[in-house]
Amino acid sequence: MPDLEHKDYHILPFQFARTPQGDMLLVNEGGDFQFFPRETFENFVRHRLEPTDPAFFALKSHLFLAQDELEVSLQKLAARYRTRKSFLRDFTTLHMMVITLRCNQRCAYCQASSAEEDARCFDMPASVARRVVEMIFQAPTSHPKIEFQGGEPLLNWPVLETAVLYAEQCAHESGKAVDFVICTNLLAITEAQLAFCREHHIALSTSLDGPASLHDACRKTRGGSGTHALFLEKLDQARAFLGPDAVDALMTTSAFSLHHLQEVIDEYLLRGMKGICIRSLNPYGFAAEQAAALGYDAADFAACYLEALDAILAVNRRVYFPEHFAALLFSRILTPFATGFVDLQSPAGAGISGVIYDYDGSVFPTDEARMLARMGDRHFCLGNVLRDSYSALFASSRLKALTTRACVETTPPCAWCVYQSYCGADPIRNYLETGDELRTMAGTPFCVKHKLLFDGLFERLRQADEQTQDIIWSWITHNPLVAQGHEDA
Ligand code: SF4
Ligand code: SF4
Known part of the structure; x- marks a missing residue:
């Protein structure tokens, strides 16, 4: 019997985690993020999300799902991924x-x-x-x-x-x-x-x-x-x-x-x-x-x-x-x-x-x-x-081997961590602590610190009023004017 509730869309690659507040944080390969109630998340991953649901539009526009335009969506995602990694050039x-x-x-x-x-x-x-x-x-x-x-x-x-x-x-x-x-x-x-x-x-x-x-x-x-x-x-x-x-x-x-x-x-x-x-x-x-x-x-x-x-x-x-x-x-x-x-x-x-x-x-x-x-x-x-x-x-096998072992995408549990797109690897610290450049990061001081910092930053982003959002954008753009006009009374 076909699943009559099955909705026809493609799920694009993403990581997810339950937040301390109980809902779900989703981050895709391009670094875009979305928060959803757990029920919406369940509907999404089980192909039960109605195309009329506002969450459907959010997921589609932020490249978490695609309908007929799968190829175009993948190309957009790849372009964002390349931009995030442009430091390699x-x-x-x-x-x-x-x-x-x-x-x-x-x-x-x-x-x-x-x-x-x-x-x-x-x-x-x-x-x-x-x-x-x-x-x-x-x-x-x-x-x-x-x-x-x-x-x-x-x-x-x-x-x-x-x-x-x-x-x-x-x-x-x-x-x-x-x-x-x-x-x-x-x-x-x-x-x-x-x-x-x-x-x-x-x-x-x-x-x-x-x-x-x-x-x-x-x-x-x-x-x-x-x-x-x-x-x-x-x-x-x-x-x-x-x-x-x-x-x-x-x-x-x-x-x-x-x-x-x-x-x-x-x-x-x-x-x-x-x-x-x-x-x-x-x-x-x-x-x-x-x-x-x-x-x-x-x-x-x-x-x-x-x-x-x-x-x-x-x-x-x-x-x-x-x-x-x-x-x-x-x-x-x-x-x-x-x-x-x-x-x-x-x-x-x-x-x-x-x-x-x-x-x-x-x-x-x-x-x-x-x-x-x-x-x-x-x-x-x-x-x-x-x-x-x-x-x-700089083209040595030594440096190539070091670089190969220094990617969150291939390090456990970073490979499936919701913060993967924003975090990094530290093979020197790994070696110092274990004698190996590649190790599981679970419970390490590096991971504990960064996970808690990302938890805290996302919490602040969610709670940010208009003034706080402007302040954050003034920091990102290095432009004090972005936060102007919000003098405390
Ligand atoms: S170090 Fe920790 S927070 Fe960073 S990507 Fe790996 S698992 Fe996630
Ligand atoms: S002793 Fe202090 S100032 Fe000198 S190199 Fe070390 S950290 Fe720097």
């Missing part, structure tokens, strides 16, 4: 150079395991820097971004200058554009260095962990004193040279600040920061050694982060002040565009979207892989710029 954009491993600070959580300020043999020689720059301009991307890291990159300033000038020459000769960022704690910056940054359009990225009581808990000089006061002095100096918006800051959440994120937000506003990025601790370097004192549970981080996000959304009713990680995840959820965030993508950005060159010319697919090498395990080293050609490094 830009191989490799982010190039990080460890100009020196020496540092004038000794932060409790330093993931780079920085060396003493006067240590020897930890500076990148100019010859290596030039070779790295040549390697960077062999990458197919038309617009590489060079990020100078450390240690404290200002401590090897002559080589940094050499790298900038040589990169500008290579950019000119190849017809490419190039951007520069220096990741610096700012403490040692001079007026001459700031003038060079201004002349060569070099952006500065620094760290501010909160008010003095929180910042100084982890960010100390080698002698053990707090750095907050000198940091603020140097921040003012840098802004005077480069403009008020030229210095971006990140914060790293430690056990000291986890339950004090409101104080961190207040400090960012007080110091005129134009946004904030609340980052969790990564288990590398000194942070791994100090895990008992500095670490915390992934679920605790997610809860504190979401509470802080609510506070930041409330601030945005008065002033544009994005939380950059939420902005990125909202962008993935609400738009089909690639975000270019190498730390959370599939395939992982390791080596294909970002790459790091150590001070001695060793090449690693991520900063974390380099940190692992500092901890004594060179498993991820791709080679050395002094010895290996571009293709030996």
Whole structure:
């Protein structure tokens, strides 16, 4: 007997999950999402949904089902999928150079395991820097971004200058554009260095962990004193040279600040920061050694982060002040565009979207892989710029194998997770925790954190009033005007 209730439509590929509220969240391969009551979902998957049902139209227009136009719908879905993965066409954009491993600070959580300020043999020689720059301009991307890291990159300033000038020459000769960022704690910056940054359009990225009581808990000089006061002095100096918006800051959440994120937000506003990025601790370097004192549970981080996000959304009713990680995840959820965030993508950005060159010319697919090498395990080293050609490094079977094992689409349980389209893989962390680049992600700190964050973001999206929606879109579009006109009474 034919099923008389059977409705004639095609179900397109999607993932689904029951929400904490009891209804169903559906996300298709293009990253489009829909919420439905469980009964509607059951009717849909059992081919019992009436074409006159409003849910039918929603599912059809968002490419969860197709009628006669199956081929066209699949092509549209494929086009959206390609757009989401368009970062793959830009191989490799982010190039990080460890100009020196020496540092004038000794932060409790330093993931780079920085060396003493006067240590020897930890500076990148100019010859290596030039070779790295040549390697960077062999990458197919038309617009590489060079990020100078450390240690404290200002401590090897002559080589940094050499790298900038040589990169500008290579950019000119190849017809490419190039951007520069220096990741610096700012403490040692001079007026001459700031003038060079201004002349060569070099952006500065620094760290501010909160008010003095929180910042100084982890960010100390080698002698053990707090750095907050000198940091603020140097921040003012840098802004005077480069403009008020030229210095971006990140914060790293430690056990000291986890339950004090409101104080961190207040400090960012007080110091005129134009946004904030609340980052969790990564288990590398000194942070791994100090895990008992500095670490915390992934679920605790997610809860504190979401509470802080609510506070930041409330601030945005008065002033544009994005939380950059939420902005990125909202962008993935609400738009089909690639975000270019190498730390959370599939395939992982390791080596294909970002790459790091150590001070001695060793090449690693991520900063974390380099940190692992500092901890004594060179498993991820791709080679050395002094010895290996571009293709030996970037078309190697080593990198191909790593990329193959770094896709959420083939990792359990990510392969059927409703958040698959927005999440990413971290083969370095997997290897650190299990000795294998590919593992089941169920119950891992990485998965617990991201699942709870996605749960929280979707909940906020569902509850968002018109003003909150505008705020979220102002973050996605980097346009404060989108949220204007909603001043609190
Ligand atoms: S975190 Fe940065 S500033 Fe602090 S010790 Fe490490 S390299 Fe230096
Ligand atoms: S890591 Fe967790 S949240 Fe992310 S896709 Fe995998 S299962 Fe989903």
